[in-house]
Amino acid sequence: MLKRAALLGLMVVATPAFAEDIDYSGCVSMVDRSPQTAERKAAEWQTHGGGGAAMHCHALALYALKRYDEAARVLDALGRNRDVPKGERAALFQQAGAAWMLSNKPRDAVASYSSALSDLPNDMATYADRARARGLMKDWKGAEADLSVVLGQDSNRADLLVLRASARWAQDKKADAASDIVRALEVYPDYPPALLERGKMKFSAGDNVGARKDWQKAASSGQGETAADAKRYLSSLPR
Template sequence: MMTAFASLLLPFALMQTATPDAGGAAARTAERFSQCVAMIDDDAERAYEEAMAWAAEVQSVGAYRCAAMALVAQNRYAEGARRLDSLGSAVNPAETATRAELFSQAGNAWLLGREPARARASFTRAISTIESDPTQLPDLLVDRARAYAMEEDWRHAEEDLSRALDLRPNDALALRLRASARMHQNSFDLAEADAQQAFTLAATEDDRVSAALVLGHVRESKRTGAPVDEQ
């Protein structure tokens, strides 16, 4: 089962995709990676030490990945993000899924560190890597839109979210984020429609609360003629 911290950095269920190794070592690598990631929530410092010891043994990409994730869990966001970006660059170019996953993890780490420009660059590398697989693109586009929104680049955020929704219609999160992006561009009617649809599609109580909050912001913005500051 994925840990709470791991879920922040494993948007594509990476627990199911170990770094490819030769022969029967792949299964052992997958198991060790799973164990290392599971340790992060309980003791991130120990997880880092275990990962680096593993890396010293076999130079496994999985070991370095777990070490980077453990750094992020210790709020050492820049260190972890840089390592993940470097790993993404170092992986065999033929391993497009793994490269995209690493760049995506790096992007999320940069977001946690409030470095939206660096996050955007990492997500763009992930998108370029996986462009031929539309099933993976929506999550990456939503994540890059979050980076754009953190930079208050609402037009590009809306563009990424619209593209994500073209590929995966009725995505409640993308609709909610697009509602916010549209509100900040004074497109209040379109924003209200998105927020209302996000509320209707929300699958959990937390999602409904978040959608209702955005809908309230949009309606207040529409009433006053100025976007609500959501900070």
Template sequence: MKAFVLPIFLLAALLAAPPARAEATYESCAALAERDPEAALNMAQTLKLRRGEDEAAGMHCEALALVAAGRPADAAPVFYELAERMVQAADELRAPVYAQAGDAWALAGQPAQARRAYDQAIARMPDAAPYRLGRARMQALEEDWEGTRDDAAEALALDPWLIEAMLLRAAANRVLGFPQAALVDANKAVEARPHDLEALVERGRVHLALGDRRSAWADWQSALDYAAATGRTDHPAAAAARQYLSR
């Protein structure tokens, strides 16, 4: 079907005219969430008042807008409540909404709540690597290193080149006293992404755990060099490398 193109003079007139009020649909609300979260929140309320599927759509748009507005702690319970209500939905539809709740709680710095949401997502889609990875991150924040290692291993079984999962398993094995196993993952991560700051910093930690200070210092210096070359000197991994090298 041929695309409809407005004549230039008509397009200019429309741009100069006051914008018409957008119809409240999920698509228009979700599109609005990124560029104008407050307007999207208002549209979401209109959708929620309609009940039924529109109410669910409004809840989801509300949560998206809250994240975009920098309010993940407010968004997370909305995502979670929506997922809880989706009792008739297929697991493939329900699990991602639980995961969005987990992501929002993670952004809000609430790992225990995030892990609970990821638990629900994994229960419905156990073969989804991103959900395993999300829970592994939260377990690392809670210093549950065995849980971190298990979930990172599951994620890697599903996606063998998931770099963050390699680094989480490396960190877990390092802390649990298995630095040789940690080095396997750290080496693989650096080989896959030679300029990855987090991979270089973690491999430096593993080298230090193995008593190889020279290799540790080399990795941390490489991380600082790459950070400087790419304008990322304020990256948390660069800050960690500077701290290690200053000792």
């Protein structure tokens, strides 16, 4: 769920002529109870001087309704409002990026995350998020660069080591990719995503026995997409 931080720079309460009980916290609470009602109320509130607070509540309601594309557009528009304090603009762009990702628009997500980094250049979580978006675009060089920034600050992120290994492998940097997997398994022994990637590397090198062993372990200990991918790879191996 998107972060529900108050927009301190743009808190505007609706006029009594519209609805005395509508304010940011009340609107956000309404998102939990009835996102449809919150979406309608927030849209009305915007037309009655609700400003940034109304826009943000509207985005939260759209997100809750899984209208991710619309939510991202509202968040991006709000982030571009120069009256919003810099730190809050970055948070809005981060939220827009998350919504773009759920809307399967990684290129737009990259743009939003880049805007967030312009205002908050040392935010490692945003670098990691942008790397994931770049990976979906098959911008492997960009993904590797972003992941290297984060891993330069914390070399014990097994999840990001696996992602960088994948990006490096796609660029035919096989030795560097293998090194990342070795490091990931040092940090987190038998880490299912790392086993999945190592199995792919072994299979590429013709080591079907080694690949099978890694994928079997990933399938049995992994969850979700990792386990499903491992089972799919296993089914493709010759008997």
